[in-house]
Amino acid sequence: MTETSGRVAACLPIRSDTDLAWVRQHVRQAAAEVGFGLVEQTKLITAASELARNTLVHGGGGQVESVFLDHGRARGLRLTFTDEGPGIPDVERALTDGYTSGGGLGLGLGGARRLVHEFSIDTSPGHGTSVTVVCWVGVPPRPREEAR
Amino acid sequence: MSWGLEGPVSTHVPVLRIGDVLLVTLQGELHDKAAEQLQQDIGEAVAGSSAGAVVIDVSGVEIVDSFLGRVFAEIAANAKLLAAETVVAGMRPAVAITLVELGLTLPGLRTALDVQEALRMLAQPSTPLSPGQGRQENA
Numbered sequence: 001m002t003e004t005s006g007r008v009a010a011c012l013p014i015r016s017d018t019d020l021a022w023v024r025q026h027v028r029q030a031a032a033e034v035g036f037g038l039v040e041q042t043k044l045i046t047a048a049s050e051l052a053r054n055t056l057v058h059g060g061g062g063q064v065e066s067v068f069l070d071h072g073r074a075r076g077l078r079l080t081f082t083d084e085g086p087g088i089p090d091v092e093r094a095l096t097d098g099y100t101s102g103g104g105l106g107l108g109l110g111g112a113r114r115l116v117h118e119f120s121i122d123t124s125p126g127h128g129t130s131v132t133v134v135c136w137v138g139v140p141p142r143p144r145e146e147a148r
Numbered sequence: 149m150s151w152g153l154e155g156p157v158s159t160h161v162p163v164l165r166i167g168d169v170l171l172v173t174l175q176g177e178l179h180d181k182a183a184e185q186l187q188q189d190i191g192e193a194v195a196g197s198s199a200g201a202v203v204i205d206v207s208g209v210e211i212v213d214s215f216l217g218r219v220f221a222e223i224a225a226n227a228k229l230l231a232a233e234t235v236v237a238g239m240r241p242a243v244a245i246t247l248v249e250l251g252l253t254l255p256g257l258r259t260a261l262d263v264q265e266a267l268r269m270l271a272q273p274s275t276p277l278s279p280g281q282g283r284q285e286n287a
Contacts (some may be wrong), residue, residue, distance in 0.1 A: 017180035024177065024211055042211065042242035046250060051211040097251050108214060111250035 006067040006078065009033075014052050014081070015061045023064055024053040030066050031093065035137050043134050047115040050108040051081045051131050059083025059129055065081050069134065076117075076136040084128040091121050104141065163193045169270060170199045170232075171263065175208040183219045190223050202227050203266045207238030217252040224257050234258065237266040239249045252283045 009030050012023055027048040031041040046089040048064070062083030069076040088094045095110045109131075113119040118134035158203055161182060164171045170193050172186065204220065206212070212220075224234035237260045247253065260266035 021177050030165045030212070039245055042240075043213050043249065046213050047247045049211060049215075050250075053213070053215060058264055111214060111252070114249050114251070115186045146269065 006069050007146075009066040009068050009077075011063055011065045013063050014083075015054070015056045015062075020049060020052050020056065024049050026066065027077075030068070030077055031135075032077050034068060036135065038075075040135060040137070043115040044079075044133075047112040047133055048079055050112040051079070051133065054108050054131070055081045055083045055129075058088075059085030062128075069136075071136075074136050074139070077135055078132065078134045078137075080130060080132045082130045083127065087125040087127055087129055088121065088123045089125050091123060156239070160189065163194075165190055165197060165199065166267075168199055169201045169203055169267060170194065170197070171203050171205065173205040173208065176210065178209065178216060180215060184218055187219055187223050187226065191230065194227050196230045199211045200232050201270045202232055202234045202250065203260075203263055203270070204234065204236050204237050205263050206236055207262065208244065210240070212239075212243050212247055212252075214252055216248060217247060217250075217254055221254055223258055231272065235260050235266040235269060238262045 010026055010064075014023060024045050028041065028109050030134050036044065040080045052064060055064070060083060062081065062085070065080045065082070065086055067078045067080075069078055095113060097110045108126055110120075110132065112131075116133040117139055118132075119131045121129065123129040161172060161174060161178075163186075164173075170190065174186075178186075193199065194202060204224065206220075206225070209216075220234075220236055224236075225261065227234045235258045236254075239259065258269075260269055
């Protein structure tokens with residue numbers, strides 16, 4: 001699905017764990033403004049928290065840009081997390097539950113992907129990482145993946 | 149924890165002692181640092197008292213991501229080594245749905261629908277958990 005129009009809601013730095021709290025706060029407000037229900041809001045904020053933490057911990061800091069989407073009758077929110085860190089050498093592996101390079105649980109990327117409707121990663125070693133997620137209001141959840 | 153433009157002011161969450169139970173009530177946005185501090189504070193509170201249980205009231209928590217979830221699991225594991233049980237009480241349904249989808253089912257963490265229920269579970273001396281007395285997730 002491609003959006004017909006987008007309005008940048010905010011661009012926030014991700015440099016500290018205080019910033020993580022700000023990102024969650026912003027996404028909460030933006031998601032409420034777009035009209036997401038409580039569960040969708042909670043999923044989106046949680047996904048944003050995971051991805052922002054990745055940006056901070058693995059990417060050495062970066063930023064998130066949020067854009068309101070309006071695709072005909074569908075409204076949504078797009079979040080793009082960008083860092084200039086080392087990049088992800090093996091994206092498939094990084095998306096695997098349980099794989100971690102940072103001492104976490106290894107649920108961040110794969111978990112965040114399950115919480116949103118659209119998910120894409122643009123990364124190459126040495127050139128940073130950009131993760132984009134989109135949630136649409138009122139769109140049925142993604143089909144369930146294989147048992148995990 | 150409420151905070152204004154300056155961001156969070158305190159990294160300490162109060163740990164209350166009620167009889168044999170330590171009660172921790174989390175509110176709103178919990179910072180990474182505050183969560184780690186809480187882990188340490190609970191560990192010290194358990195070790196420094198004869199408390200046999202820790203109840204973490206999360207009814208005011210809107211978001212539990214994998215970091216905070218791991219902190220809960222570690223608090224429970226720490227407390228267990230210090231001879232105390234941990235019960236997470238009052239998780240919001242939206243948070244539970246999100247955690248499962250995230251893949252974080254928190255095995256081994258005891259839960260209760262609310263603090264009252266948690267205290268009732270804990271008050272029953274050395275009764276193994278059975279259906280109807282709270283829930284325990286298995287790995």
